[in-house]
Amino acid sequence: MNTKPIVNDFLNTKEKKLAFFQNLVLIAVADKYVDDAESDFLLTIGEQLGLTQDDTLPIADNLSTLAFIVPEQGLHKHLELQTLIMMVLQDGKVEEREYKLCLEYTRGIGYTQEILDNLIRWLTVG
Template identity: 25%
Template sequence: MEHIISIGERKGMRAQDVRALLANSTSVKHAMPNNDLDRFDQVYDLVEMMLADGIVDDSEMDFCLDIATKMGFRKAVVGVLIKKITTGVKDGLTREEIKEEAIQFLEIQ
Protein backbone atom coordinates (compact mmCIF):
# COMPACT_ATOMS: atom_id res chain seq x y z
CA MET A 1 0.00 0.00 0.00
CA GLU A 2 2.84 2.38 0.87
CA HIS A 3 4.37 1.84 -2.55
CA ILE A 4 1.08 2.52 -4.32
CA ILE A 5 0.64 5.71 -2.29
CA SER A 6 4.18 6.85 -3.18
CA ILE A 7 3.37 6.35 -6.88
CA GLY A 8 0.22 8.42 -6.45
CA GLU A 9 2.16 11.15 -4.67
CA ARG A 10 4.71 11.24 -7.52
CA LYS A 11 1.78 11.89 -9.81
CA GLY A 12 0.48 14.73 -7.63
CA MET A 13 -2.10 12.89 -5.53
CA ARG A 14 -2.50 13.01 -1.77
CA ALA A 15 -2.37 9.78 0.24
CA GLN A 16 -6.04 10.00 1.21
CA ASP A 17 -6.99 10.48 -2.46
CA VAL A 18 -5.07 7.32 -3.41
CA ARG A 19 -6.83 5.36 -0.67
CA ALA A 20 -10.23 6.69 -1.78
CA LEU A 21 -9.44 5.80 -5.39
CA LEU A 22 -8.52 2.25 -4.41
CA ALA A 23 -11.63 1.90 -2.26
CA ASN A 24 -13.78 2.86 -5.27
CA SER A 25 -11.64 1.31 -8.00
CA THR A 26 -14.53 -0.43 -9.75
CA SER A 27 -16.12 2.94 -10.57
CA VAL A 28 -12.93 4.48 -12.01
CA LYS A 29 -12.52 4.66 -15.79
CA HIS A 30 -8.87 4.20 -16.78
CA ALA A 31 -7.55 5.97 -19.87
CA MET A 32 -4.75 4.17 -21.65
CA PRO A 33 -1.63 6.26 -22.25
CA ASN A 34 -1.24 7.42 -25.83
CA ASN A 35 2.54 7.64 -26.16
CA ASP A 36 5.56 5.48 -25.37
CA LEU A 37 6.85 7.70 -22.56
CA ASP A 38 3.57 7.54 -20.63
CA ARG A 39 3.24 3.82 -21.36
CA PHE A 40 6.79 3.28 -20.11
CA ASP A 41 6.02 5.16 -16.88
CA GLN A 42 2.98 3.00 -16.19
CA VAL A 43 4.81 -0.24 -16.96
CA TYR A 44 7.69 0.93 -14.77
CA ASP A 45 5.25 1.54 -11.88
CA LEU A 46 3.79 -1.95 -12.37
CA VAL A 47 7.24 -3.54 -12.32
CA GLU A 48 8.15 -1.60 -9.17
CA MET A 49 5.03 -2.94 -7.48
CA MET A 50 5.87 -6.45 -8.66
CA LEU A 51 9.33 -6.12 -7.08
CA ALA A 52 8.13 -4.41 -3.87
CA ASP A 53 8.03 -7.58 -1.78
CA GLY A 54 11.26 -9.00 -3.23
CA ILE A 55 9.43 -11.99 -4.73
CA VAL A 56 8.55 -12.14 -8.41
CA ASP A 57 5.63 -14.50 -8.80
CA ASP A 58 4.77 -15.93 -12.25
CA SER A 59 1.27 -14.46 -12.03
CA GLU A 60 2.71 -10.99 -11.31
CA MET A 61 5.04 -11.27 -14.28
CA ASP A 62 2.19 -12.47 -16.52
CA PHE A 63 0.06 -9.54 -15.33
CA CYS A 64 2.83 -7.03 -16.20
CA LEU A 65 3.31 -8.64 -19.63
CA ASP A 66 -0.43 -8.60 -20.29
CA ILE A 67 -0.90 -4.96 -19.25
CA ALA A 68 2.12 -3.78 -21.24
CA THR A 69 0.75 -5.53 -24.32
CA LYS A 70 -2.71 -4.04 -23.79
CA MET A 71 -1.10 -0.59 -23.51
CA GLY A 72 0.18 -0.95 -27.03
CA PHE A 73 3.70 -2.30 -26.73
CA ARG A 74 4.37 -5.05 -29.26
CA LYS A 75 4.50 -8.58 -27.83
CA ALA A 76 7.94 -8.98 -29.39
CA VAL A 77 9.42 -6.29 -27.11
CA VAL A 78 7.33 -6.54 -23.93
CA GLY A 79 9.39 -9.26 -22.25
CA VAL A 80 12.67 -7.49 -22.96
CA LEU A 81 11.24 -4.16 -21.78
CA ILE A 82 10.09 -5.63 -18.47
CA LYS A 83 13.42 -7.43 -18.04
CA LYS A 84 15.30 -4.15 -18.65
CA ILE A 85 13.18 -2.36 -16.05
CA THR A 86 13.51 -5.23 -13.53
CA THR A 87 17.27 -5.48 -13.98
CA GLY A 88 17.70 -1.70 -13.80
CA VAL A 89 15.70 -1.43 -10.57
CA LYS A 90 17.63 -4.31 -9.00
CA ASP A 91 20.93 -2.73 -10.12
CA GLY A 92 20.00 0.57 -8.47
CA LEU A 93 19.66 2.61 -11.66
CA THR A 94 17.40 5.65 -11.57
CA ARG A 95 14.05 5.69 -13.35
CA GLU A 96 15.48 8.16 -15.88
CA GLU A 97 18.51 5.95 -16.63
CA ILE A 98 16.26 2.94 -17.16
CA LYS A 99 13.84 5.00 -19.25
CA GLU A 100 16.64 6.29 -21.49
CA GLU A 101 17.91 2.78 -22.15
CA ALA A 102 14.40 1.41 -22.70
CA ILE A 103 13.40 4.21 -25.08
CA GLN A 104 16.57 3.65 -27.11
CA PHE A 105 15.66 -0.04 -27.27
CA LEU A 106 12.09 0.74 -28.33
CA GLU A 107 13.20 3.18 -31.04
CA ILE A 108 15.38 0.63 -32.79
CA GLN A 109 12.68 -2.05 -32.81
Protein backbone atom coordinates in the same frame (compact mmCIF):
# COMPACT_ATOMS: atom_id res chain seq x y z
CA MET B 1 17.93 13.38 -11.61
CA ASN B 2 14.63 15.19 -11.23
CA THR B 3 11.91 13.50 -13.27
CA LYS B 4 9.01 15.38 -11.72
CA PRO B 5 8.62 17.92 -14.57
CA ILE B 6 8.56 15.08 -17.12
CA VAL B 7 5.97 13.16 -15.13
CA ASN B 8 3.89 16.30 -14.70
CA ASP B 9 3.85 16.72 -18.49
CA PHE B 10 2.17 13.32 -18.83
CA LEU B 11 0.05 13.29 -15.70
CA ASN B 12 -1.38 16.75 -16.18
CA THR B 13 -5.02 15.96 -15.35
CA LYS B 14 -6.70 14.29 -12.40
CA GLU B 15 -8.06 11.60 -14.77
CA LYS B 16 -4.55 10.69 -15.96
CA LYS B 17 -3.25 10.63 -12.38
CA LEU B 18 -6.10 8.35 -11.30
CA ALA B 19 -5.54 6.05 -14.29
CA PHE B 20 -1.85 5.79 -13.43
CA PHE B 21 -2.65 5.12 -9.78
CA GLN B 22 -5.30 2.54 -10.72
CA ASN B 23 -2.75 0.62 -12.79
CA LEU B 24 -0.38 0.57 -9.80
CA VAL B 25 -3.12 -0.68 -7.49
CA LEU B 26 -3.99 -3.49 -9.91
CA ILE B 27 -0.37 -4.68 -9.80
CA ALA B 28 -0.18 -4.29 -6.02
CA VAL B 29 -3.24 -6.47 -5.39
CA ALA B 30 -2.40 -9.07 -8.07
CA ASP B 31 -1.09 -11.57 -5.53
CA LYS B 32 -4.07 -10.89 -3.23
CA TYR B 33 -1.80 -9.33 -0.62
CA VAL B 34 -0.44 -5.81 -0.25
CA ASP B 35 2.57 -5.82 2.05
CA ASP B 36 3.92 -2.79 3.92
CA ALA B 37 6.47 -1.88 1.23
CA GLU B 38 3.80 -1.96 -1.50
CA SER B 39 1.40 0.03 0.67
CA ASP B 40 4.08 2.64 1.40
CA PHE B 41 4.93 2.86 -2.30
CA LEU B 42 1.25 3.43 -3.18
CA LEU B 43 0.93 6.09 -0.48
CA THR B 44 4.06 7.86 -1.70
CA ILE B 45 2.90 7.85 -5.32
CA GLY B 46 -0.59 8.99 -4.31
CA GLU B 47 0.86 11.86 -2.30
CA GLN B 48 3.22 12.85 -5.14
CA LEU B 49 0.26 12.90 -7.51
CA GLY B 50 -1.75 15.02 -5.08
CA LEU B 51 -4.50 12.42 -4.80
CA THR B 52 -6.71 12.28 -1.73
CA GLN B 53 -8.36 9.31 -0.08
CA ASP B 54 -11.66 10.48 -1.59
CA ASP B 55 -10.02 10.39 -5.03
CA THR B 56 -8.70 6.86 -4.63
CA LEU B 57 -11.53 5.24 -2.67
CA PRO B 58 -13.55 4.36 -5.82
CA ILE B 59 -10.53 2.41 -7.08
CA ALA B 60 -10.35 0.34 -3.90
CA ASP B 61 -14.12 -0.17 -3.86
CA ASN B 62 -14.24 -1.47 -7.44
CA LEU B 63 -11.13 -3.62 -7.76
CA SER B 64 -12.93 -6.62 -9.24
CA THR B 65 -14.24 -4.60 -12.19
CA LEU B 66 -11.13 -2.57 -13.01
CA ALA B 67 -8.73 -3.07 -15.91
CA PHE B 68 -5.54 -1.39 -17.04
CA ILE B 69 -5.87 2.03 -18.59
CA VAL B 70 -3.22 2.30 -21.27
CA PRO B 71 -1.73 5.76 -21.83
CA GLU B 72 -1.51 7.16 -25.35
CA GLN B 73 2.01 8.60 -25.49
CA GLY B 74 5.08 6.39 -25.98
CA LEU B 75 7.30 7.84 -23.27
CA HIS B 76 4.37 7.91 -20.85
CA LYS B 77 3.80 4.18 -21.54
CA HIS B 78 7.45 3.42 -20.84
CA LEU B 79 7.60 5.45 -17.62
CA GLU B 80 4.41 3.85 -16.40
CA LEU B 81 5.72 0.35 -17.16
CA GLN B 82 8.87 1.14 -15.17
CA THR B 83 6.75 2.29 -12.24
CA LEU B 84 4.59 -0.84 -12.43
CA ILE B 85 7.74 -2.96 -12.32
CA MET B 86 8.97 -0.95 -9.33
CA MET B 87 5.68 -1.84 -7.61
CA VAL B 88 6.23 -5.53 -8.39
CA LEU B 89 9.73 -5.35 -6.93
CA GLN B 90 8.69 -3.66 -3.66
CA ASP B 91 8.56 -6.94 -1.75
CA GLY B 92 11.81 -8.21 -3.26
CA LYS B 93 10.29 -10.91 -5.42
CA VAL B 94 8.37 -11.12 -8.67
CA GLU B 95 5.18 -13.08 -8.01
CA GLU B 96 3.81 -15.00 -11.00
CA ARG B 97 0.45 -13.21 -11.03
CA GLU B 98 2.14 -9.80 -10.81
CA TYR B 99 4.47 -10.77 -13.66
CA LYS B 100 1.54 -11.91 -15.81
CA LEU B 101 -0.27 -8.63 -15.23
CA CYS B 102 2.86 -6.66 -16.09
CA LEU B 103 3.18 -8.77 -19.23
CA GLU B 104 -0.45 -8.02 -20.09
CA TYR B 105 0.24 -4.31 -19.70
CA THR B 106 3.51 -4.64 -21.64
CA ARG B 107 1.76 -6.26 -24.58
CA GLY B 108 -1.08 -3.73 -24.31
CA ILE B 109 1.37 -0.90 -24.94
CA GLY B 110 2.96 -2.74 -27.86
CA TYR B 111 6.13 -3.94 -26.12
CA THR B 112 7.51 -7.47 -26.06
CA GLN B 113 8.12 -9.84 -23.17
CA GLU B 114 11.84 -9.37 -23.80
CA ILE B 115 11.51 -5.66 -23.07
CA LEU B 116 9.66 -6.44 -19.84
CA ASP B 117 12.29 -8.96 -18.76
CA ASN B 118 15.11 -6.54 -19.58
CA LEU B 119 13.45 -3.76 -17.57
CA ILE B 120 12.96 -6.09 -14.61
CA ARG B 121 16.64 -7.07 -14.72
CA TRP B 122 17.69 -3.43 -15.11
CA LEU B 123 15.55 -2.27 -12.19
CA THR B 124 16.61 -5.20 -10.02
CA VAL B 125 20.32 -4.57 -10.57
CA GLY B 126 20.03 -0.77 -10.80
